[in-house]
Amino acid sequence: MPIVNGDARGLLSTNQGEIRDYTKALEVLKEYPDRDGLDVDTLLDSDKHGALTYNDFLILPGYIGFPASDVTLDTPVTKRISLKAPLLSSPMDTVTEHNMAIHMALLGGLGVIHHNCSPEDQAEMVRKVKRYENGFISEPVVLSPKTTVREAKELKAKWGFGGFPVTETGELRSKLVGIVTTRDIQFHDDLNQPVTAVMSTDLVTAPAGTTLPEANEVLRSSKKGKLPIVDSEGKLVSLLSRSDLMKNLHYPLASKLPDSKQLICAAAIGTRDADKERLKLLAEAGLDIVVLDSSQGNSLYQIEMIKYVKQTYPEIDVIAGNVVTREQAAALIAAGADGLRIGMGSGSACITQEVMAVGRPQALSVRRVASFAARFGVPCIADGGIQNVGHIVKGLAMGASTVMMGGLLAGTTESPGEYFVSNEGQLVKAYRGMGSIAAMEDTKAGKGSKDGKAANAGTARYFSEKDRVLVAQGVSGSVLDRGSVTKFVPYLIAGIQHSLQDIGVKSLKALHDGVNDKTVRFEVRSGSAQAEGNVHGLHSFDKKLYS
Numbered sequence: 141m142p143i144v145n146g147d148a149r150g151l152l153s154t155n156q157g158e159i160r161d162y163t164k165a166l167e168v169l170k171e172y173p174d175r176d177g178l179d180v181d182t183l184l185d186s187d188k189h190g191a192l193t194y195n196d197f198l199i200l201p202g203y204i205g206f207p208a209s210d211v212t213l214d215t216p217v218t219k220r221i222s223l224k225a226p227l228l229s230s231p232m233d234t235v236t237e238h239n240m241a242i243h244m245a246l247l248g249g250l251g252v253i254h255h256n257c258s259p260e261d262q263a264e265m266v267r268k269v270k271r272y273e274n275g276f277i278s279e280p281v282v283l284s285p286k287t288t289v290r291e292a293k294e295l296k297a298k299w300g301f302g303g304f305p306v307t308e309t310g311e312l313r314s315k316l317v318g319i320v321t322t323r324d325i326q327f328h329d330d331l332n333q334p335v336t337a338v339m340s341t342d343l344v345t346a347p348a349g350t351t352l353p354e355a356n357e358v359l360r361s362s363k364k365g366k367l368p369i370v371d372s373e374g375k376l377v378s379l380l381s382r383s384d385l386m387k388n389l390h391y392p393l394a395s396k397l398p399d400s401k402q403l404i405c406a407a408a409i410g411t412r413d414a415d416k417e418r419l420k421l422l423a424e425a426g427l428d429i430v431v432l433d434s435s436q437g438n439s440l441y442q443i444e445m446i447k448y449v450k451q452t453y454p455e456i457d458v459i460a461g462n463v464v465t466r467e468q469a470a471a472l473i474a475a476g477a478d479g480l481r482i483g484m485g486s487g488s489a490c491i492t493q494e495v496m497a498v499g500r501p502q503a504l505s506v507r508r509v510a511s512f513a514a515r516f517g518v519p520c521i522a523d524g525g526i527q528n529v530g531h532i533v534k535g536l537a538m539g540a541s542t543v544m545m546g547g548l549l550a551g552t553t554e555s556p557g558e559y560f561v562s563n564e565g566q567l568v569k570a571y572r573g574m575g576s577i578a579a580m581e582d583t584k585a586g587k588g589s590k591d592g593k594a595a596n597a598g599t600a601r602y603f604s605e606k607d608r609v610l611v612a613q614g615v616s617g618s619v620l621d622r623g624s625v626t627k628f629v630p631y632l633i634a635g636i637q638h639s640l641q642d643i644g645v646k647s648l649k650a651l652h653d654g655v656n657d658k659t660v661r662f663e664v665r666s667g668s669a670q671a672e673g674n675v676h677g678l679h680s681f682d683k684k685l686y687s
């Protein structure tokens with residue numbers, strides 16, 4: 141087909157069906173004073189385009205001169221701490237407890253442990269993250285000598301695996317007395333007998349401190365299915381499983397501090413006096429980063445808390461927020477914040493903008509705050525409103541160093557809570573805003589904590605103790621099953637790498653530099669452009685995102 145674009149200078153014009161003089165095209169391009177598309181400041185000029193958020197714009201493609209796998213995503217999350225993937229899970233009680241925090245860190249990101257629980261429970265979660273050793277099962281299912289064969293069979297059916305250690309008290313950190321294997325109980329008909337009647341007692345164990353390769357070697361040579369790890373008093377501390385040996389146990393991106401074997405751990409607290417006590421327990425448990433959790437962070441209380449943390453725990457980095465304006469950010473940076481969390485009203489379970497009339501469209505918020513904070517070397521988190529890989533890249537392009545997700549991760553196996561079947565027959569998990577009536581009532585009643593203690597006067601991100609009426613800023617609902625973060629996060633990472641390749645930048649720093657020097661260009665999307673950019677005109681389709 142002939143290409144005739146009607147350009148007076150003959151750029152790309154041909155009646156031969158081919159472009160004959162490509163170098164000429166590049167030369168002619170030089171005659172254009174500006175690059176195609178908009179620079180970031182023109183894009184975000186609210187007089188021209190209104191206040192934009194992620195769906196309102198696109199990034200123009202650049203030049204691909206490298207494979208996507210060459211794109212590196214190293215990025216700071218605070219002034220001192222960097223990650224290999226720019227992904228954080230939100231401190232919400234339907235998103236991040238220790239299991240999510242461990243897996244986010246293993247995969248190169250970071251999970252921020254929520255505080256809608258007692259300080260002791262939260263500190264225990266921090267401890268679990270810091271104690272976690274890849275490959276070792278740090279919370280094995282443990283039986284007591286009184287457990288019956290029937291119960292052991294039921295547990296095997298529930299968990300889908302056998303091989304349970306038996307300890308004196310039925311708990312971890314108690315003396316190991318045996319192991320019940322699938323073979324021990326499979327054909328045993330006297331279901332009321334205790335497991336001690338069938339368990340194996342000729343145990344092969346390894347001492348605490350054994351490295352993963354050493355432990356794997358013992359497993360291999362002993363031909364056993366499970367290897368209990370015990371301390372000097374014979375108490376069970378963890379377990380290694382042969383079936384895990386078959387799996388890929390390597391997490392090359394794992395978030396660790398230099399020279400440390402432990403995963404980086406972050407947790408959220410409020411800004412009241414009681415939170416100082418909470419922080420003390422978290423610090424003793426080994427916390428690395430504390431996130432001050434307020435929906436409007438520019439307050440006297442937060443400024444004082446930042447100063448307190450910096451003075452009392454110089455080894456812990458403080459992420460302050462949330463903010464959406466430069467002025468808010470300036471106050472928190474001046475108080476000593478090591479990182480900022482940006483977003484107000486953009487969360488998927490959030491009704492703040494509707495109820496409080498306060499907030500800001502997220503893309504604009506991120507750009508305004510992040511470009512300001514960059515002048516002080518303070519990294520920013522784009523928090524809320526992330527629905528897909530494209531939103532992540534746009535948040536990063538606006539200047540954020542990392543993004544934080546709630547709803548997108550709430551449906552994964554690693555989030556707290558059980559799956560259930562919705563009325564429409566789909567597998568879902570609960571997800572709720574921390575300012576939903578349900579979450580706030582649980583906070584007040586102390587239901588967030590296993591021991592039933594008043595959860596936490598300081599959790600109150602969305603209410604104060606003196607409030608007689610709880611005003612909701614969030615909703616509670618459910619999200620679809622997304623499988624495990626061990627598949628989902630690598631998909632997000634690969635998606636970001638491909639996107640940066642299309643933009644023509646090889647790293648997040650190059651993306652930030654390109655946006656700032658105006659070589660990375662943008663375009664505003666009209667309503668019909670948005671419709672065009674989504675699947676349209678199909679009778680039906682299956683939207684499978686990765687395999």
Ligand code: IMP
Binds near residue numbers: 486548574576613
């Ligand atoms: P999502 O990723 O869009 O679901 O947004 C998660 C973010 O929403 C969190 O990190 C919080 O900043 C914010 N958030 C959590 N709960 C509430 C709420 O009840 N109201 C408003 N914002 C909330």
